[in-house]
Amino acid sequence: MQDERRLAVLRAIVEDYVSTREPVGSKALVERHGLGVSPATVRNDMAALEEEGLITQPHTSAGRIPTDKGYRLFVDRLTTIKPMTAAEKRAIATILDGAVDLDDVVQRSVRLLAQLTHQVALVQYPTLSGSTVRHLELVSLAPTRVLVVLILSSGRVEQRLVEVGRELDDDGLAALRGRLVAAINGRIIADATAELGTLTAPPDDGGVQDAVVDVLVDAMSGHRASDRVAVGGTANLARFGDSFEVSVRPLLEALEEHVVLLKLLGEAQTGGLVTVRIGHEGPYQEFASTSVVSTGYGPGDEAVGNLGVVGPTRMDYPGTMAAVRAVARYVSRILDDA
């Protein structure tokens, strides 16, 4: 009974602090929320909550603000993800259905997510791992220069420029292509890569095939594509307001370091689970005052990438989680169709 009220107090503190950005006091709390007790009682509860490390006061005799631990409890036990409104759902569908290709889906998603959450949005480009090789093309751009174009079943197109050691005529190119296509066409990435490893070049090849195989393996490792992350809504960083140099600067820097962003997005979660990483829980100290809300997306139950948002720990978790989940669902649905 008493415990329940304390949790209600914590919830009220989180909600008020998120919306007002100011430490919340006992009196304001009972006024704004309909808890039927006196400020004195709330003060006692607050003291208990502070004892447990769930809230803190920035300085003596000011209101309370939630700690990371407090947000954690709030997210885990005090909140249900509020569903999107019909209008929001329509907007999501409309925007994403207009996409012309896979990259466009990613770019639209990132914008959408930024717009819905008013935070910085991140969308990882899909990894290739599940796809099969649909097509391989070798195009001669110059006598000793070949453009390798690899088309995957996911609709992704990987291109690489290769400097082969010697001149190559159209027939030689066609023969090379024939050998490679035979080895990899229709196979899933992992198998195709293995198959390429067993391939030996004809005696008069002079290293050309090996050069092409190298870039093919590189392209199929998905290295570059899955290392990329689309970023949107950076203008929302302006709303951080205070503590600019300390918290926004490192974030801006990180936004150009895709490796860092990938680590922030973390492991892909399947099954519609939304992960919330609060403040110091993350891998980087610089982001102690930021939280990451993320989830995986992909066709069926297979996660081919992550998406999410980064914002201040003081954020609207229920709304953000709902938006992240909704966008991931729609993106997954599109990948299902494709």
Next chain:
Amino acid sequence: MQDERRLAVLRAIVEDYVSTREPVGSKALVERHGLGVSPATVRNDMAALEEEGLITQPHTSAGRIPTDKGYRLFVDRLTTIKPMTAAEKRAIATILDGAVDLDDVVQRSVRLLAQLTHQVALVQYPTLSGSTVRHLELVSLAPTRVLVVLILSSGRVEQRLVEVGRELDDDGLAALRGRLVAAINGRIIADATAELGTLTAPPDDGGVQDAVVDVLVDAMSGHRASDRVAVGGTANLARFGDSFEVSVRPLLEALEEHVVLLKLLGEAQTGGLVTVRIGHEGPYQEFASTSVVSTGYGPGDEAVGNLGVVGPTRMDYPGTMAAVRAVARYVSRILDDA
């Protein structure tokens, strides 16, 4: 004689203000620069410069800062672009030579430019206009869905997904491809586009060819590629320091609007000319306190895109112009080779 000294004073004011970010007074000026006159004389000169609208004082009895007009005079007449050091040249060459394809060149350039200038860097993706059609591939992804891959002589690969009205077997696809290849292969974009317009579909085609032609024309219009701009160095915005909400916010918003960025970069300048747009001279009021330093790049004398930086009007113009010019030259050289 007197005029010359006044210009020297203006130059000194610009240089000091750029490095200290504080209004510069007469006394500090004579101390830091070796002009052989007294502060009182400098004050008289300052009064004259202010009369001409070249400098201004933020408030009565503070130092002077340059106006946009003052910067303009400085850039046009008082400065020579300082050449890059050998080390910087090496760094540029090393970084750009490591690029694996065209997109990679753009992405490396934007990083490099941001690093060299400590500003926000912009690099437009090359337009397609000069290239010829090297290769066309149609890949069936689903019974009624075709991936169109267009490879251009510049090495650029454009891909589009088309929903054709009806099912298409491999033979039909090959025939369609044959017709299209005959029409466009080897031609430059403009001719190929025109040729596609005259093409009529066979009677039993059912709109498939027209659908594919539509996306081909769209892809060749270069619409998407040349509308894209790579952005880097946004973390440098943190150094704006003051006036955050007023000047950084609109800039952050603009950085996601590629149309706005293209307008900022302006018309391509050929022949190694670097354009400087100072403060209010630009098309957007919101950027009254920012300047744009840009130039064109491309193989030979042909400009296929622009690149440049955006920063506060209070920026190091000689250094920035040098960096922009140097990067543009190296990128052009790479395009020459390709």
Next chain:
DNA sequence: GCTGGCACTCGCCACCCGGGAGTGCCAACA
């Protein structure tokens, strides 16, 4: 036309002070 001197103007900063919001504690009560 340059220079030194001088009075004047303001922005900046440190300081002080009163108001107010919020707290902790305690005694009283159900």
Next chain:
DNA sequence: TGTTGGCACTCCCGGGTGGCGAGTGCCAGC
């Protein structure tokens, strides 16, 4: 045992104040 009202205390915040210093404009002299 839990809740409540009262009360003294703490400390942030905002406005007002005064000294300091940098910088200016003007003027008389060289």
